[in-house]
Amino acid sequence: MTELLTYFLGPIWPAYTIAALVQCALLLVVALCSAAVFIWLERKVSARIQDRLGPTRVGGRFGWLQPPADGLKLLCKEDIIPAAADRPLFRVAPYVSFCATFCLFLALPFANGWVALQLNAGAFFLLAVAGLEVFGVILGGYASGSKWSLYGAMREAAQVVSYEIPLGLCVVIPVLITGSMDLVEIGNRQAGWFYHWYIFHDPFMFCTFWIYATCAVASTNRAPFDLPEAESELVAGFLTEYSGFRWVIFFMAEYAAMFVVSGLGSVLFLGGWNGPIPVASLVGLSGDPSTVAGWLGNLLGLANFIFKAVFGVTCMIWLRWTLPRLRIDQVMTTCLKYCVPLASIMLAGAMLWTFLFSGGVGR
Amino acid sequence: MIAVNWHTCFFFLLALVACASAVAVVVTGDIVRMACWLVTALAAVAGLFFLAGADFLGAVQLMVYVGGTMVLLVFGVMLTSRGPFVSMKTGGGQWIMALVVGGALLTILLQAALSVPEWSAPERSQAEAAVPPTATPLGMGLMGIRVDQPEQPNRLLRRGMSGYLLAFEIISVHLVVVLVGAAYLARAKRRIEPERLQLHDLKTSES
Numbered sequence: 227m228t229e230l231l232t233y234f235l236g237p238i239w240p241a242y243t244i245a246a247l248v249q250c251a252l253l254l255v256v257a258l259c260s261a262a263v264f265i266w267l268e269r270k271v272s273a274r275i276q277d278r279l280g281p282t283r284v285g286g287r288f289g290w291l292q293p294p295a296d297g298l299k300l301l302c303k304e305d306i307i308p309a310a311a312d313r314p315l316f317r318v319a320p321y322v323s324f325c326a327t328f329c330l331f332l333a334l335p336f337a338n339g340w341v342a343l344q345l346n347a348g349a350f351f352l353l354a355v356a357g358l359e360v361f362g363v364i365l366g367g368y369a370s371g372s373k374w375s376l377y378g379a380m381r382e383a384a385q386v387v388s389y390e391i392p393l394g395l396c397v398v399i400p401v402l403i404t405g406s407m408d409l410v411e412i413g414n415r416q417a418g419w420f421y422h423w424y425i426f427h428d429p430f431m432f433c434t435f436w437i438y439a440t441c442a443v444a445s446t447n448r449a450p451f452d453l454p455e456a457e458s459e460l461v462a463g464f465l466t467e468y469s470g471f472r473w474v475i476f477f478m479a480e481y482a483a484m485f486v487v488s489g490l491g492s493v494l495f496l497g498g499w500n501g502p503i504p505v506a507s508l509v510g511l512s513g514d515p516s517t518v519a520g521w522l523g524n525l526l527g528l529a530n531f532i533f534k535a536v537f538g539v540t541c542m543i544w545l546r547w548t549l550p551r552l553r554i555d556q557v558m559t560t561c562l563k564y565c566v567p568l569a570s571i572m573l574a575g576a577m578l579w580t581f582l583f584s585g586g587v588g589r
Numbered sequence: 590m591i592a593v594n595w596h597t598c599f600f601f602l603l604a605l606v607a608c609a610s611a612v613a614v615v616v617t618g619d620i621v622r623m624a625c626w627l628v629t630a631l632a633a634v635a636g637l638f639f640l641a642g643a644d645f646l647g648a649v650q651l652m653v654y655v656g657g658t659m660v661l662l663v664f665g666v667m668l669t670s671r672g673p674f675v676s677m678k679t680g681g682g683q684w685i686m687a688l689v690v691g692g693a694l695l696t697i698l699l700q701a702a703l704s705v706p707e708w709s710a711p712e713r714s715q716a717e718a719a720v721p722p723t724a725t726p727l728g729m730g731l732m733g734i735r736v737d738q739p740e741q742p743n744r745l746l747r748r749g750m751s752g753y754l755l756a757f758e759i760i761s762v763h764l765v766v767v768l769v770g771a772a773y774l775a776r777a778k779r780r781i782e783p784e785r786l787q788l789h790d791l792k793t794s795e796s
Binding site for chain 2: 243314315318345346347350351353354355357358359360364365368369383387407482574
């Protein structure tokens with residue numbers, strides 16, 4: 227992209243700036259559009275699960291204009307800051323959450339080589355930044371100056387700090403098998419037919435995927451792990467005192483995090499941008515993404531990736547409207563007594579399997 | 590047209606954020622705001638690491654220091670404070686002591702950093718060359734294989750290159766033992782009430 231712009235503009239530095247701005251804008255559009263689509267999807271799927279129709283009239287059919295209507299309504303709401311709140315912290319908290327989630331998009335590969343920041347330690351970067359989203363929630367809960375908010379924030383802290391451990395262990399296993407923390411490398415290693423995906427690599431990987439899915443749902447605070455909000459016990463948890471636009475920003479962060487978490491799961495376990503049938507390489511559209519054929523093949527990969535990520539999000543919505551909320555002690559038991567030991571066993575098992583049957587790491 | 594060196598621009602931006610937040614940590618009275626400024630300062634330092642091409646170190650900084658400060662904030666401040674919005678007041682004597690100690694440390698660090706010739710600013714062409722990935726050499730170095738210096742003639746220096754894996758493992762096991770011990774000491778003590786004990790005894794004797 228920088229080379230192309232240099233050709234038109236001459237010197238390198240405006241080209242560099244424009245290329246950087248275009249990439250930022252693209253990622254921001256993906257983050258915000260995915261939030262809008264998922265809000266609509268959440269309404270429709272939850273309605274179907276509860277034997278209703280959901281929004282049908284907004285925008286003609288299927289209620290497709292519902293997210294903009296929601297947004298407009300929320301923008302018109304009064305922005306209330308409680309008298310007991312710590313004002314600057316209360317104001318800044320939603321942005322902290324959203325910025326942390328947006329940084330996740332920087333290192334998430336959408337197709338072979340199509341990533342804003344191809345990091346040598348991409349998987350580790352994602353894990354490190356994913357832990358920062360909770361900071362905004364804790365700040366918001368504390369700064370609200372309300373008991374419900376503080377309870378919500380404390381639950382969130384306990385939950386996220388605990389679930390980071392099994393989540394990290396699950397991410398380590400594909401990294402070990404690939405021998406690289408580069409997410410593009412991990413995705414490319416699963417090219418070919420669907421049995422090359424890491425979920426079908428060995429029985430341990432198959433179990434690991436389900437542990438990852440559990441921990442991923444918990445780390446995004448979705449039901450059945452939505453203890454920080456828990457509207458039947460805590461009014462709305464850390465969101466109690468928020469209204470209008472700041473509340474929207476917290477929600478966009480949540481939906482964007484759902485997309486990233488299921489995208490990361492698809493790169494680590496479900497082949498990422500490699501479809502179940504390698505259509506692109508059968509037709510001859512594989513290879514270097516800088517050639518036209520490779521670019522078209524990559525476009526197909528992008529569609530694959532987005533389909534998998536959206537499917538993952540749909541499953542999370544399905545879970546939310548199917549399962550009841552866990553109690554806080556059940557949440558901690560699930561993590562510390564089941565997920566952590568299971569993930570450790572899977573790590574040991576996958577390592578043994580790799581050395582006994584596949585002849586070492588990275589093969 | 591003047592070429593803009595973006596690395597320098599971002600370096601100054603991040604350095605400014607880091608230094609200003611560090612000053613704000615000292616100046617602020619409210620303890621949670623202090624922690625927020627500390628998080629900003631540490632995150633800006635992580636940004637400097639990313640800018641230098643050390644992405645693994647940057648991610649470690651984010652995970653260990655920024656995440657660690659957060660845990661400190663939650664479990665250290667929120668669970669121990671008696672009232673809402675705790676603030677701290679620093680006395681004049683403490684300011685003077687802190688200035689003396691901080692100034693001495695800064696002097697020593699600056700002298701050390703400027704005295705090593707290999708750490709001085711590189712040539713521009715050299716700095717703009719692509720930075721090789723850092724995670725692999727770091728991992729190999731941990732195992733004792735120095736990718737950057739495969740042949741070190743000095744025997745004394747070679748002895749220092751035996752890797753850190755064993756030390757790392759010993760420290761990790763120590764930390765696990767400490768954690769288990771802390772959990773054991775802090776666990777909820779279960780006490781069986783006398784009446785229930787008798788009831789239980791009666792039931793067992795009946796059956």
